[in-house]
Amino acid sequence: MSLSLVLRGAARCNAANLVKSARITPLKSYSTLVANAQRRAVVQPLALAKIAAPVVREISVSAPRMASAGGSHTLLWTVERVVSAGLLAVIPAAFIAPSQVLDALLAVSVVIHAHWGVEAMVVDYMRPSVVGNILPKVAHIALIIISVATLGGLFYFIQNDVGLANGIKRFWAIKGKDAEKKQA
Amino acid sequence: MYALSSSLIRSPALRKGLQVAAANRQVSLKVVSVGSTQKDESFFEKNERLGRKLSPHLTIYQPQLTSMLSIMHRGTGLALGAGVWALGLGALISSHDINHYVTMVEGLQLSGATLTAIKFIIAYPVGYHTANGIRHLLWDTGRFLKIKEVYSTGYAMVATSFVLTAILALL
Numbered sequence: 001m002s003l004s005l006v007l008r009g010a011a012r013c014n015a016a017n018l019v020k021s022a023r024i025t026p027l028k029s030y031s032t033l034v035a036n037a038q039r040r041a042v043v044q045p046l047a048l049a050k051i052a053a054p055v056v057r058e059i060s061v062s063a064p065r066m067a068s069a070g071g072s073h074t075l076l077w078t079v080e081r082v083v084s085a086g087l088l089a090v091i092p093a094a095f096i097a098p099s100q101v102l103d104a105l106l107a108v109s110v111v112i113h114a115h116w117g118v119e120a121m122v123v124d125y126m127r128p129s130v131v132g133n134i135l136p137k138v139a140h141i142a143l144i145i146i147s148v149a150t151l152g153g154l155f156y157f158i159q160n161d162v163g164l165a166n167g168i169k170r171f172w173a174i175k176g177k178d179a180e181k182k183q184a
Numbered sequence: 185m186y187a188l189s190s191s192l193i194r195s196p197a198l199r200k201g202l203q204v205a206a207a208n209r210q211v212s213l214k215v216v217s218v219g220s221t222q223k224d225e226s227f228f229e230k231n232e233r234l235g236r237k238l239s240p241h242l243t244i245y246q247p248q249l250t251s252m253l254s255i256m257h258r259g260t261g262l263a264l265g266a267g268v269w270a271l272g273l274g275a276l277i278s279s280h281d282i283n284h285y286v287t288m289v290e291g292l293q294l295s296g297a298t299l300t301a302i303k304f305i306i307a308y309p310v311g312y313h314t315a316n317g318i319r320h321l322l323w324d325t326g327r328f329l330k331i332k333e334v335y336s337t338g339y340a341m342v343a344t345s346f347v348l349t350a351i352l353a354l355l
Contacts, residue, residue: 015189081324084317111272114265121258129228150272157275157282164271167282172303172355174289176296 080116083109098165106164107154115147249338257316260309304353311349315341 090109094102122143126136158164192198225233245251294302319341322328328337 015192081321085321088314088318107272110268114261114268117258117261118265121262129226146269146273149276150269153272153274153276154268157271161275161281162283170282170286171289174286174299176299177293178296 080113083113083116087113094165095169098163098169100158100163103158103164104155107151107158111147111151111154114150115143118143249335253316253338253341257313257320260313260316263309264313300353304349307352308345308349310352311347312342312345315345315348 087109090102090106094106119140122136122139126139128136154164157167161167162170223230319328319337322337328334
């Protein structure tokens with residue numbers, strides 16, 4: 001053992017150098033062994049400490065935690081991803097085969113996707129420690145009002161005008177003045 | 185060899201030695217009520233009271249592909265959201281139908297090239313947000329999370345966004 005340490009040129013005789021000397025395990029996994037040993041050395045006393053002094057439940061006054069207090073966020077997260085993926089199908093479908101049903105589906109999906117996105121921005125940037133306690137709440141309520149109004153406006157548009165996809169297509173089809181000259 | 189070193193760590197002799205060392209260090213624990221450890225003011229309130237300035241963050245952190253693409257995703261999303269709000273709220277407020285506005289834009293008599301350029305600029309947020317959105321959904325399935333993969337998918341995504349935008353602008 002000491003010979004292998006000498007051969008390594010190891011200055012100290014400790015567990016680390018012993019393990020490296022033997023090198024029965026590949027060197028790549030050495031760090032994992034040390035990390036695991038170190039982790040086990042920390043976790044046990046921490047677990048004991050938690051039994052001795054149980055953590056008191058924290059009551060947070062920050063906006064996102066207030067919003068989620070008492071419930072899990074996972075269902076909403078999954079629904080958000082489903083809507084995002086759904087948009088990848090709904091947008092092309094609504095434009096390839098315009099109809100009132102697909103327009104309505106498009107309107108609902110886009111408005112709720114935008115609502116969740118802007119809500120994340122409000123939660124991230126309108127922090128109570130920066131802007132006070134009233135402004136985040138006002139912003140949240142304003143966002144809900146805007147989203148509802150937008151959806152209402154889009155539904156009105158689908159019902160009483162050419163429809164969402166057709167309307168956008170009409171704008172997109174505007175030709176330049178030279179193209180009109182060529183046609184004439 | 186690992187077995188030898190781990191058995192050394194777990195040996196009763198070592199444990200006894202550590203206990204003796206701990207006793208000699210004379211560490212004592214004081215029992216304290218939970219209420220006395222709770223603070224009256226928050227971290228931010230305390231630092232404001234002490235008149236401390238906030239440490240620089242955005243001004244000193246080097247821009248990287250990861251952060252730049254991420255904030256672009258948020259920016260394009262906000263731009264698209266504003267567009268949707270304009271469409272919806274506009275439809276609610278306006279007293280005219282859409283043909284009125286189409287005629288108004290046609291009346292500007294813009295050239296074909298200008299129109300294509302404008303369509304490219306309007307379509308770019310759509311292309312970028314869609315391409316990066318797909319990248320986000322792939323992350324949500326647990327794929328491409330290593331830093332090398334984040335960078336390679338990032339570059340691929342930027343290229344895709346331009347291709348998508350070109351297709352949309354030329355429709």
